[in-house]
Amino acid sequence: MSGNVIVGQSGGPTAVINSSLAGVYKTAMDRGANKVYGMQHGIQGFLNGQIVDLSDHIKSNLDLELLKRTPSSYLGSCRYKLPEVSVNKEVYETIFQKLHELNIEYFFYIGGNDSMDTIKKLSEYAEMTGSHIRFMGVPKTIDNDLAATDHTPGFGSAAKYIASITKEVIRDGLVYDIKSVTILEIMGRNAGWLTGAAALAKSEDCEGPDMILLPEVPFDTKDFIQKVDEIQKRKKSVVIAVSEGVRLADGRYVCEVGDANGSVDAFGHKQLSGTGRVLANLVAGELGCKARAIEFSTLQRCASHIVSRTDISEAFQVGGAAVKAAYEGETGKMITLKRVSDEPYQCTTDIYDIKAIANVEKRVPMEWIDVPNYYVTQDFINYARPLIQAELTPIMVEGLPRHLYCEE
Amino acid sequence: MSGNVIVGQSGGPTAVINSSLAGVYKTAMDRGANKVYGMQHGIQGFLNGQIVDLSDHIKSNLDLELLKRTPSSYLGSCRYKLPEVSVNKEVYETIFQKLHELNIEYFFYIGGNDSMDTIKKLSEYAEMTGSHIRFMGVPKTIDNDLAATDHTPGFGSAAKYIASITKEVIRDGLVYDIKSVTILEIMGRNAGWLTGAAALAKSEDCEGPDMILLPEVPFDTKDFIQKVDEIQKRKKSVVIAVSEGVRLADGRYVCEVGDANGSVDAFGHKQLSGTGRVLANLVAGELGCKARAIEFSTLQRCASHIVSRTDISEAFQVGGAAVKAAYEGETGKMITLKRVSDEPYQCTTDIYDIKAIANVEKRVPMEWIDVPNYYVTQDFINYARPLIQAELTPIMVEGLPRHLYCEE
Numbered sequence: 001m002s003g004n005v006i007v008g009q010s011g012g013p014t015a016v017i018n019s020s021l022a023g024v025y026k027t028a029m030d031r032g033a034n035k036v037y038g039m040q041h042g043i044q045g046f047l048n049g050q051i052v053d054l055s056d057h058i059k060s061n062l063d064l065e066l067l068k069r070t071p072s073s074y075l076g077s078c079r080y081k082l083p084e085v086s087v088n089k090e091v092y093e094t095i096f097q098k099l100h101e102l103n104i105e106y107f108f109y110i111g112g113n114d115s116m117d118t119i120k121k122l123s124e125y126a127e128m129t130g131s132h133i134r135f136m137g138v139p140k141t142i143d144n145d146l147a148a149t150d151h152t153p154g155f156g157s158a159a160k161y162i163a164s165i166t167k168e169v170i171r172d173g174l175v176y177d178i179k180s181v182t183i184l185e186i187m188g189r190n191a192g193w194l195t196g197a198a199a200l201a202k203s204e205d206c207e208g209p210d211m212i213l214l215p216e217v218p219f220d221t222k223d224f225i226q227k228v229d230e231i232q233k234r235k236k237s238v239v240i241a242v243s244e245g246v247r248l249a250d251g252r253y254v255c256e257v258g259d260a261n262g263s264v265d266a267f268g269h270k271q272l273s274g275t276g277r278v279l280a281n282l283v284a285g286e287l288g289c290k291a292r293a294i295e296f297s298t299l300q301r302c303a304s305h306i307v308s309r310t311d312i313s314e315a316f317q318v319g320g321a322a323v324k325a326a327y328e329g330e331t332g333k334m335i336t337l338k339r340v341s342d343e344p345y346q347c348t349t350d351i352y353d354i355k356a357i358a359n360v361e362k363r364v365p366m367e368w369i370d371v372p373n374y375y376v377t378q379d380f381i382n383y384a385r386p387l388i389q390a391e392l393t394p395i396m397v398e399g400l401p402r403h404l405y406c407e408e
Numbered sequence: 409m410s411g412n413v414i415v416g417q418s419g420g421p422t423a424v425i426n427s428s429l430a431g432v433y434k435t436a437m438d439r440g441a442n443k444v445y446g447m448q449h450g451i452q453g454f455l456n457g458q459i460v461d462l463s464d465h466i467k468s469n470l471d472l473e474l475l476k477r478t479p480s481s482y483l484g485s486c487r488y489k490l491p492e493v494s495v496n497k498e499v500y501e502t503i504f505q506k507l508h509e510l511n512i513e514y515f516f517y518i519g520g521n522d523s524m525d526t527i528k529k530l531s532e533y534a535e536m537t538g539s540h541i542r543f544m545g546v547p548k549t550i551d552n553d554l555a556a557t558d559h560t561p562g563f564g565s566a567a568k569y570i571a572s573i574t575k576e577v578i579r580d581g582l583v584y585d586i587k588s589v590t591i592l593e594i595m596g597r598n599a600g601w602l603t604g605a606a607a608l609a610k611s612e613d614c615e616g617p618d619m620i621l622l623p624e625v626p627f628d629t630k631d632f633i634q635k636v637d638e639i640q641k642r643k644k645s646v647v648i649a650v651s652e653g654v655r656l657a658d659g660r661y662v663c664e665v666g667d668a669n670g671s672v673d674a675f676g677h678k679q680l681s682g683t684g685r686v687l688a689n690l691v692a693g694e695l696g697c698k699a700r701a702i703e704f705s706t707l708q709r710c711a712s713h714i715v716s717r718t719d720i721s722e723a724f725q726v727g728g729a730a731v732k733a734a735y736e737g738e739t740g741k742m743i744t745l746k747r748v749s750d751e752p753y754q755c756t757t758d759i760y761d762i763k764a765i766a767n768v769e770k771r772v773p774m775e776w777i778d779v780p781n782y783y784v785t786q787d788f789i790n791y792a793r794p795l796i797q798a799e800l801t802p803i804m805v806e807g808l809p810r811h812l813y814c815e816e
Contacts, residue, residue, distance in 0.1 A: 205812070
């Protein structure tokens with residue numbers, strides 16, 4: 001093959017997004033690619049000429065293993081959305097000119113639904129202009145909100161991290177012999193997949209969280225407080241998993257409500273409260289018990305020290321499958337994961353038209369939510385449990401997980 | 409031996425405090441203890457009659473291994489401080505009466521400097537009244553602020569967790585091609601051991617945090633902002649590790665500046681939270697760049713999924729050493745860790761008079777702090793690095809770390 005390959009990462013990172021990068025790189029090299037370029041900071045960096053030759057970075061099979069285990073987007077990322085061709089044709093002309101200069105034949109973009117919009121637009125422009133360059137999407141997002149695919153690489157590891165630390169925090173809540181409420185704030189602005197994953201903590205050796213608040217269900221203050229009060233009559237330590245994106249029936253985010261009074265600190269800057277903190281204050285005020293909020297924070301997307309082996313393997317597979325499909329002539333498509341069975345868990349890859357995926361958000365189906373009990377159903381758990389199975393041990397050096405590193 | 413043993417846990421938990429419990433239990437059983445009782449929620453629970461027979465909980469060697477790997481205080485904890493004998497003699501009489509009823513000969517208390525006050529007072533009362541019961545302290549605290557011991561069990565695992573996730577978060581900060589400041593808020597009210605441990609992230613594959621703010625050094629707003637600005641001229645993503653307990657020169661906590669109504673815990677300590685957020689607001693306001701705060705939170709004391717093997721082994725050893733010493737006639741003492749050498753790291757146990765330890769706080773020595781550069785020195789790193797070495801793999805069941813669990 002004489003054509004070259006380019007690959008980029010876009011949108012928020014995951015703990016396994018670099019495993020997909022490794023899958024693209026290795027499969028392209030195995031198929032005889034001349035050069036595999038990486039665009040730094042996605043299509044935006046590409047436009048600024050930020051391009052690297054990946055073989056300068058991945059020099060051995062050990063490097064490839066380290067790359068898989070390296071959190072965050074190795075190539076950097078962007079949140080740049082391409083304008084419509086009708087609005088700005090020049091940017092497309094620039095991109096394609098640069099691609100031709102690099103003799104690119106295959107273009108891979110690892111990202112979520114916003115990023116798939118880039119693949120959609122570039123492949124449509126290629127079709128319109130008769131370009132032979134093939135554009136393929138590689139799915140990635142901890143949010144699990146991509147259409148057409150059973151689940152997204154990145155979700156399983158975030159879910160495993162969330163369930164593991166939820167178990168640990170539930171234990172921590174039992175330490176003192178006092179009434180307390182712990183609010184776990186979990187990522188997911190519009191889709192409750194990650195927050196629902198806290199239910200996986202429920203197991204032979206753990207009661208699991210007591211309540212789960214998803215953004216798919218409008219938040220009712222009175223009902224919420226009543227439920228917490230009811231649970232606290234039975235047990236002292238109450239643990240509640242809440243999505244950062246829960247909203248009132250009128251559409252306002254719960255965290256917006258808490259900011260209404262617009263508190264300002266002594267330095268004169270506005271204090272922003274998270275959803276967890278707002279709910280902890282609410283509980284403390286209404287029920288008069290100790291309440292604390294724990295934000296699971298950025299670690300949800302970069303805790304590579306406890307990834308799911310199922311997830312990291314599938315992340316690698318979708319990267320490889322995208323290369324295979326492109327080499328076989330596909331373009332304007334995304335690789336999907338297709339579940340064959342829950343138990344034993346079996347999953348293969350498939351391909352799907354990018355137009356049906358770009359900009360579409362998949363939320364938790366209402367039939368998987370037990371609304372009155374603030375929980376997810378057994379169907380949700382059966383769906384999610386296989387995705388957190390098994391581990392890929394970090395390569396530990398001097399007591400810490402080793403990452404692939406390249407000095408700038 | 410006809411005498412029985414009782415053991416309790418007190419103060420904040422650590423990821424390895426149950427390994428000390430396992431060490432006490434196993435060594436006592438090996439030495440022929442008739443019964444090993446556990447007091448639930450420390451001396452406070454003991455006064456309320458909350459006592460369990462540990463052999464009902466630890467039924468096999470597998471249970472013992474699970475107990476070591478179980479985060480949080482298995483027996484629960486308290487923050488109860490015994491009154492002086494002169495103030496309330498009755499409480500001592502009650503305790504000793506209950507101890508005699510249970511035929512207790514050996515009393516072990518796993519805790520920090522506040523908890524060692526309990527051992528001190530009980531052993532003094534025993535001496536005063538001619539009681540034969542022996543009281544021994546087993547050191548524990550993530551804060552590493554106990555006197556007389558080279559370091560405390562619990563610190564190494566918290567340091568390993570902090571260094572590991574600092575590496576991951578530093579990676580995460582590099583994702584977008586924009587100026588940003590990330591503030592990592594780390595536990596430690598008066599001593600900067602844990603915050604200093606963030607420096608361990610600096611390694612062949614990681615630049616480490618750019619600044620480290622310890623509570624031992626007064627916070628100077630102007631100098632701080634100037635330093636951040638200076639660093640940001642060289643690199644876009646600036647990562648700063650800050651202790652929750654940093655203070656202004658006038659003694660006020662930085663977080664108090666942002667939070668007027670400071671609450672107080674049972675020991676009269678101020679409840680701290682929000683230092684990271686206050687500093688992120690400050691940076692965003694003064695330098696106009698994106699700034700975020702990440703609170704490492706409770707996970708610092710309960711992330712048993714990534715413990716240090718050195719730490720968990722030493723936690724077990726100090727438990728065992730306390731039993732050995734008590735059986736050999738010691739009382740009113742705490743087990744200490746005595747470092748023999750840094751490289752290769754070697755450490756043994758010793759015993760020390762409890763009076764020199766109770767209520768004393770060991771802070772980071774000023775000669776280990778590089779004040780103008782907001783960092784710790786190589787001596788600090790040489791001290792801390794051995795303590796995070798090696799791993800004790802969690803026992804994974806259905807994709808999650810397994811804990812020892814006993815239904816109430």
